[in-house]
Amino acid sequence: MIKKRRLLLTDTTLRDGEQRPGTVFDAQQKCRLALLLDRDGIHQIDAGIPAIGTSEQTVICRIIENRVRARISVWNRLNPQDILASMACQPDIIHISVPSSYVHIYSKLNKNKTWLISQMEQCVILARERGFTVTIGFEDASRADMTFLIYLTQRLKALGVSRVQFADTVGILTPGRAYDCVEALTRLGGLPVSFHGHNDLGFAVANALASAAAGAEAVEATLFGLGERAGNCDLAALIQAAAPAYELRPALRDCAALQRHALEIIRS
Amino acid sequence: MITRLTDLTLRCVDTSAVSDETVREFYALAFRMGADLLEVSPANARRLGAQLDPARTILYVKDPSEVLQDFVRYSCHTPELLWSLPVLREVNIKDMRELTRLQGYEDKVSLRIIGLDDLFLQDFRRQLQRLQQQLPASAELCPTNGCGCASAILTEWLLKDGGNGAAAFAGAGGFAPIEEVLLALQLTRKYQKRGDLTVLPRMKQLYEQITGQPLSPYKAVLGSQIFAVKSGIHVDGILKSAKTYEPYPPELVGARRSFSIGKHSGRAGILYLLQQLGYTPDPARLAALLTRIQQHSEQKHRALTTEELLTLAREVGAI
Numbered sequence: 001m002i003k004k005r006r007l008l009l010t011d012t013t014l015r016d017g018e019q020r021p022g023t024v025f026d027a028q029q030k031c032r033l034a035l036l037l038d039r040d041g042i043h044q045i046d047a048g049i050p051a052i053g054t055s056e057q058t059v060i061c062r063i064i065e066n067r068v069r070a071r072i073s074v075w076n077r078l079n080p081q082d083i084l085a086s087m088a089c090q091p092d093i094i095h096i097s098v099p100s101s102y103v104h105i106y107s108k109l110n111k112n113k114t115w116l117i118s119q120m121e122q123c124v125i126l127a128r129e130r131g132f133t134v135t136i137g138f139e140d141a142s143r144a145d146m147t148f149l150i151y152l153t154q155r156l157k158a159l160g161v162s163r164v165q166f167a168d169t170v171g172i173l174t175p176g177r178a179y180d181c182v183e184a185l186t187r188l189g190g191l192p193v194s195f196h197g198h199n200d201l202g203f204a205v206a207n208a209l210a211s212a213a214a215g216a217e218a219v220e221a222t223l224f225g226l227g228e229r230a231g232n233c234d235l236a237a238l239i240q241a242a243a244p245a246y247e248l249r250p251a252l253r254d255c256a257a258l259q260r261h262a263l264e265i266i267r268s
Numbered sequence: 269m270i271t272r273l274t275d276l277t278l279r280c281v282d283t284s285a286v287s288d289e290t291v292r293e294f295y296a297l298a299f300r301m302g303a304d305l306l307e308v309s310p311a312n313a314r315r316l317g318a319q320l321d322p323a324r325t326i327l328y329v330k331d332p333s334e335v336l337q338d339f340v341r342y343s344c345h346t347p348e349l350l351w352s353l354p355v356l357r358e359v360n361i362k363d364m365r366e367l368t369r370l371q372g373y374e375d376k377v378s379l380r381i382i383g384l385d386d387l388f389l390q391d392f393r394r395q396l397q398r399l400q401q402q403l404p405a406s407a408e409l410c411p412t413n414g415c416g417c418a419s420a421i422l423t424e425w426l427l428k429d430g431g432n433g434a435a436a437f438a439g440a441g442g443f444a445p446i447e448e449v450l451l452a453l454q455l456t457r458k459y460q461k462r463g464d465l466t467v468l469p470r471m472k473q474l475y476e477q478i479t480g481q482p483l484s485p486y487k488a489v490l491g492s493q494i495f496a497v498k499s500g501i502h503v504d505g506i507l508k509s510a511k512t513y514e515p516y517p518p519e520l521v522g523a524r525r526s527f528s529i530g531k532h533s534g535r536a537g538i539l540y541l542l543q544q545l546g547y548t549p550d551p552a553r554l555a556a557l558l559t560r561i562q563q564h565s566e567q568k569h570r571a572l573t574t575e576e577l578l579t580l581a582r583e584v585g586a587i
């Protein structure tokens with residue numbers, strides 16, 4: 001029998017999933033959902049955004065305390081204040097989101113590439129000097145210049161970053177394009193790549209599978225596909241589609257129970 | 269260049285719960301949306317009456333007794349039964365290894381390949397190329413949605429050097445959701461118009477009446493909530509430039525953007541919403557208002573209503 005390749009799954013229900021209008025988890029729900037995913041073997045949990053404030057930080061700290069095996073990551077904007085708030089929670093991974101398309105850099109941030117590189121390196125060095133594992137998310141990567149992303153990845157590798165995430169923030173990728181982008185970033189950037197997809201065209205699962213085929217080490221998803229607009233990649237749908245070719249945790253056999261228990265928690 | 273895209277919705281759905289007018293309106297809008305041909309069941313063909321355009325409609329039949337005359341083509345799993353008619357032969361292929369079965373068909377010109385759910389678990393480009401080499405240009409691909417990838421498979425098929433495909437509105441019958449395919453083609457080809465996607469909200473209404481089942485508010489392309497924005501950072505981004513966090517303008521699919529207030533709302537978003545409501549908020553009280561919004565949203569487990577926002581804003585002295 002051919003041994004299946006391991007594909008790491010990151011759940012971002014507690015962070016990006018909660019962006020869906022009308023979805024708000026309280027502290028208890030967040031802790032229970034994290035524990036549920038952890039017990040079913042999820043590799044990484046994106047637990048939240050410490051910069052939101054003390055109540056969010058308290059929840060994240062509880063999730064870290066209760067954690068069994070999962071790696072707990074926290075999300076940060078590209079500024080040192082966010083990183084400091086995250087470091088206080090002592091997470092396993094500090095994940096820094098780097099707006100990478102020109103529309104994000106020039107229109108949203110009103111900055112330029114020089115500023116972005118300088119700010120990115122400042123934030124990474126801040127976290128790395130304190131011994132944290134750092135991953136970088138290229139926000140809106142699907143609309144970014146691939147040459148720029150590869151250049152950023154090479155610089156990040158030199159700074160000791162563990163992984164970069166290719167984010168299809170607005171969900172416009174087709175699987176062919178997802179494959180090409182992830183393949184190029186993996187081959188030329190020199191760091192492991194994860195894929196974060198949205199379902200605006202209904203392609204989130206297909207894009208995750210295409211990215212995995214292109215060499216992505218990990219893919220992100222949320223319970224029930226929660227997330228803004230048409231949602232993120234649905235964790236159960238992804239597991240169901242990918243299980244014949246990949247070794248996954250949670251396993252396909254545990255998916256139905258996972259969804260049932262998660263629904264009970266969300267409705268509680 | 270795409271040669272032909274067939275909509276299978278009226279082949280799959282039972283329309284007995286709605287009026288003939290509803291079926292006719294759906295039929296007309298499906299062409300406006302961008303379908304080249306529509307495939308219908310005999311029952312739905314009869315309901316369309318004089319509006320039915322046989323030159324642009326395929327009749328789906330299970331046996332010869334269902335045949336109605338003058339259609340451009342007929343589709344059937346067992347075309348031998350309809351030997352004298354122009355028939356589209358449907359071949360179910362679950363796995364690419366089954367492609368060898370196609371060698372058994374002498375007439376490959378009128379084939380429709382149904383299935384291929386798990387194409388993305390393989391080298392999908394190579395497999396699509398293989399399929400293209402084995403099939404004549406007139407053949408049609410109709411992926412099924414067992415792995416949630418049917419619209420992506422069909423889009424990849426149509427984006428290569430052309431080809432024909434079949435899909436259904438909102439994925440009816442387990443086929444690819446046609447609205448996802450049409451939108452993807454339009455966006456990938458830099459807004460090169462194929463049909464008018466502003467008819468989608470009306471088609472959704474009609475489809476929900478026909479099936480009696482509401483679609484998810486978060487259904488890709490069709491959901492009523494897909495352009496609602498809650499998150500603070502995203503509201504800020506959209507206010508600066510709508511392109512920042514939107515894949516395409518809502519108006520393209522006949523929708524509108526809306527903002528909601530919740531735990532993740534930020535200063536820019538709250539300021540904008542209050543100004544839209546006719547108030548001039550006190551900037552010094554916005555931080556206090558944000559804290560109260562976070563607390564209230566967490567207590568209620570949901571986004572806040574406009575009335576709740578105004579109440580909190582008054583409580584903290586922001587308005």
